[in-house]
Amino acid sequence: MxxxxxxxxxxxxxxxxxxxxxxxARLSRADYVPSFPITPQTEIIETIAxxxxxxxxxxxxxxxxxxxxxxxxxxxxxxxxxxVFMATSSQGLLYATEMLFSxxxxxxxxxLVNVSRGLSSPITLEPDHNDVLAMRDSGFLQIHAxxxxxxxxxxxxxxxxxxxxxxRLPVLVNMDGFYLSFTREAVEVPPPALAAAFVGEFHxxxxxxxxxxxxxxxxxxxxxxxxxYFRYQVQLAHQSALRVYDDxxxxxxxxxxxxxxxxxxxxxxxxxxxFLMIGSFSSKARGAVDALRxxxxxVGMIRxxxxxxxxxxxxxxxxxxxxxxxxxxxxxxxxxxxxLHGELAGALYNGGTDLPGAGxxxxxxxxxxxxxxxxxxxxxxxxxAAEAREALETGVVPPPRLLYTGxxxxxxxxxQNMALVKTAEAS
Amino acid sequence: xTNTAYKSMKELPxxxxxxxGTGICAGCGGLEAIKMxxxxxxxxxxxxxxxxxxxLLSVYPHTPFPGSWLYTAMASAPAGGQGVRDALDILEAxxxxxxxxxxxxxxxLVLTGDGSANGMGLSATSAAMDRRLDFWxxxxxxxxxxxxxxxxxxATPHGAHTSTDPGGFAGEKxxxxxxxxxxxxxxxxxxxxxxxxxxARKVAQARELEGPRMFIALAPCPTGWHFAPRDSVKIGRxxxxxxMFPLKTFINGRIEHTRPxxxxxxxxxxxxxxxxxxxxxxxxxxxxxxxxxAEIQRRVDMYWEAVGVA
Numbered sequence: 001m002x003x004x005x006x007x008x009x010x011x012x013x014x015x016x017x018x019x020x021x022x023x024x025a026r027l028s029r030a031d032y033v034p035s036f037p038i039t040p041q042t043e044i045i046e047t048i049a050x051x052x053x054x055x056x057x058x059x060x061x062x063x064x065x066x067x068x069x070x071x072x073x074x075x076x077x078x079x080x081x082x083x084v085f086m087a088t089s090s091q092g093l094l095y096a097t098e099m100l101f102s103x104x105x106x107x108x109x110x111x112l113v114n115v116s117r118g119l120s121s122p123i124t125l126e127p128d129h130n131d132v133l134a135m136r137d138s139g140f141l142q143i144h145a146x147x148x149x150x151x152x153x154x155x156x157x158x159x160x161x162x163x164x165x166x167x168r169l170p171v172l173v174n175m176d177g178f179y180l181s182f183t184r185e186a187v188e189v190p191p192p193a194l195a196a197a198f199v200g201e202f203h204x205x206x207x208x209x210x211x212x213x214x215x216x217x218x219x220x221x222x223x224x225x226x227x228x229y230f231r232y233q234v235q236l237a238h239q240s241a242l243r244v245y246d247d248x249x250x251x252x253x254x255x256x257x258x259x260x261x262x263x264x265x266x267x268x269x270x271x272x273x274x275f276l277m278i279g280s281f282s283s284k285a286r287g288a289v290d291a292l293r294x295x296x297x298x299v300g301m302i303r304x305x306x307x308x309x310x311x312x313x314x315x316x317x318x319x320x321x322x323x324x325x326x327x328x329x330x331x332x333x334x335x336x337x338x339x340l341h342g343e344l345a346g347a348l349y350n351g352g353t354d355l356p357g358a359g360x361x362x363x364x365x366x367x368x369x370x371x372x373x374x375x376x377x378x379x380x381x382x383x384x385a386a387e388a389r390e391a392l393e394t395g396v397v398p399p400p401r402l403l404y405t406g407x408x409x410x411x412x413x414x415x416q417n418m419a420l421v422k423t424a425e426a427s
Numbered sequence: 428x429t430n431t432a433y434k435s436m437k438e439l440p441x442x443x444x445x446x447x448g449t450g451i452c453a454g455c456g457g458l459e460a461i462k463m464x465x466x467x468x469x470x471x472x473x474x475x476x477x478x479x480x481x482x483l484l485s486v487y488p489h490t491p492f493p494g495s496w497l498y499t500a501m502a503s504a505p506a507g508g509q510g511v512r513d514a515l516d517i518l519e520a521x522x523x524x525x526x527x528x529x530x531x532x533x534x535x536l537v538l539t540g541d542g543s544a545n546g547m548g549l550s551a552t553s554a555a556m557d558r559r560l561d562f563w564x565x566x567x568x569x570x571x572x573x574x575x576x577x578x579x580x581x582a583t584p585h586g587a588h589t590s591t592d593p594g595g596f597a598g599e600k601x602x603x604x605x606x607x608x609x610x611x612x613x614x615x616x617x618x619x620x621x622x623x624x625x626x627a628r629k630v631a632q633a634r635e636l637e638g639p640r641m642f643i644a645l646a647p648c649p650t651g652w653h654f655a656p657r658d659s660v661k662i663g664r665x666x667x668x669x670x671m672f673p674l675k676t677f678i679n680g681r682i683e684h685t686r687p688x689x690x691x692x693x694x695x696x697x698x699x700x701x702x703x704x705x706x707x708x709x710x711x712x713x714x715x716x717x718x719x720x721a722e723i724q725r726r727v728d729m730y731w732e733a734v735g736v737a
Contacts, residue, residue, distance in 0.1 A: 065553070072499050
């Protein structure tokens with residue numbers, strides 16, 4: 001298709017990340033949408049409900065009584081033979097944990113959009129990534145969006161990826177609450193026919209499940225040998241999904257003209273220092289990278305869109321091209337620190353010895369930032385880059401740290417004062 | 428209503444839908460109830476199971492069902508039933524649009540124990556009835572968490588020994604029938620495999636309806652109740668004859684007792700039911716606990732008096 005014609009057909013409009021997710025469901029022609037409300041996701045199911053009520057989207061939306069039941073119904077419907085879409089957030093995602101770990105073993109494709117929100121307690125509505133990262137071992141594939149456009153695009157891509165016969169797994173698409181869910185951006189809505197052609201028809205493996213074509217799903221096994229075999233099938237499917245993702249994202253770019261490769265490399269040419277981040281806060285890093293480049297500093301950014309399967313090979317390639325890597329984790333694994341930092345360190349240690357640059361790992365710096373929607377400022381990115389340079393010069397790597405300012409501490413102290421809390425530091 | 432179907436044992440289905448040879452305990456009253464229900468319901472049934480004893484029906488690479496089986500989790504089998512039913516309806520509607528011939532209806536049967544039904548699965552069950560889900564629900568009630576060795580559940584009867592109430596359960600069996608009835612399902616009945624004709628009639632009656640069709644099957648449990656497997660049917664019958672387990676239906680707001688016991692004085696005392704089971708042995712040995720036996724009898728008599736069977 002000619003570029004001009006494609007742009008002509010594209011329909012560009014302002015919408016929130018939640019609406020973009022709903023558009024993803026609509027354009028991928030989801031048949032079934034089991035639902036349960038939770039802030040900041042609710043707008044997704046409300047949008048779909050409005051469309052199905054008006055006959056603009058042909059899907060069955062059913063209000064469930066919990067996320068645990070929602071995911072059960074979703075998996076059961078996908079196993080019976082229809083395309084399923086659902087959305088949740090935070091506490092809801094965790095409430096469904098048992099089923100999120102179960103249905104990858106059923107080998108059913110479906111798409112779940114998670115709108116990231118910090119976990120209790122304390123209670124917050126604002127985003128960080130502890131909810132979605134708590135599900136990293138579930139067997140779901142994970143795609144992390146950084147813009148409203150990417151939310152829509154990732155849902156289409158997730159359908160193709162999960163339904164590929166070499167994969168057959170559920171896919172989680174993640175966006176940050178508020179920063180994407182409630183922020184309106186210009187989003188290109190692909191023509192329905194083009195999206196439908198890209199996503200394709202849903203081909204169930206065990207259609208109907210009726211007598212004559214019976215199947216038994218989620219059955220018990222006796223002994224570790226059978227259990228290990230089937231658990232490892234999920235790992236093999238993830239490995240295969242890495243290759244399938246590359247194919248599908250390439251085709252996506254050819255079809256829609258937008259890149260969706262597994263790892264975004266931003267201004268990495270000649271970079272000595274790079275940030276590594278996921279999600280919408282990476283756009284803050286992008287701004288800081290631009291400013292630093294303008295000041296003549298060779299800084300770039302690495303952003304995995306695909307987090308499960310973990311694109312280790314590509315990350316090694318990129319990481320070994322720089323001397324220092326600043327990992328900004330918008331999550332906290334108490335007792336460990338940042339999850340992305342630990343995963344990257346694991347991928348670099350001894351990994352990919354066949355690659356150029358093997359044995360030349362960069363220095364890794366770890367920062368925790370953006371918990372519960374806390375901003376990460378441009379100045380903080382500058383400071384992190386400066387600390388990375390200092391580490392390279394001195395050979396001393398600073399310990400993992402929380403991005404937090406004196407002014408913020410002052411603010412909390414005032415609240416504690418009101419709450420009549422006496423702290424050791426205050427007294 | 429095909430109330431007239433199945434007048435005697437001779438009229439019951441002669442062949443079985445489910446295969447034998449499962450890993451379920453000998454003398455399991457729950458398994459018998461499932462088999463009998465499936466015989467009347469037919470082969471075109473998708474079973475959605477919750478964690479419980481019957482998880483062991485389908486152990487890779489075997490399944491006794493000619494239709495499909497989906498194991499979900501302890502809390503959400505009715506939600507699994509929702510997903511299956513909705514997907515079947517979507518596929519059916521799509522096929523109808525293409526002019527494909529209508530297939531025989533596929534039934535969705537949710538299978539849970541009393542632990543799931545009375546406890547963590549109650550919310551999902553309530554919601555499925557709220558949504559008027561077109562499904563069958565069979566609760567095999569062996570009055571405790573049987574699969575883990577008979578710990579006290581909300582369905583454990585007063586006085587029964589369990590592995591967590593070694594001195595006998597001080598509480599009361601939860602009235603799940605009343606809780607379910609409050610949702611006004613299309614059909615609600617208690618059954619037991621020891622009364623096969625009553626069971627078959629009820630399943631046949633429910634088959635004519637749509638919406639939630641709910642069954643609570645008393646499931647005598649040799650390992651949990653401590654009796655010899657050969658006594659399973661005898662104990663099931665005595666549960667009905669002594670009035671301990673009322674067989675009844677709830678349709679359109681009306682409760683009907685389908686096998687009421689004889690009037691007080693003529694019906695056998697509850698101790699005939701209790702003394703066959705090791706879980707009540709402490710009521711008889713080393714000496715009879717007259718107070719507790721009288722209390723259990725009094726509650727049974729009160730129930731029947733209240734429903735007009737004095």
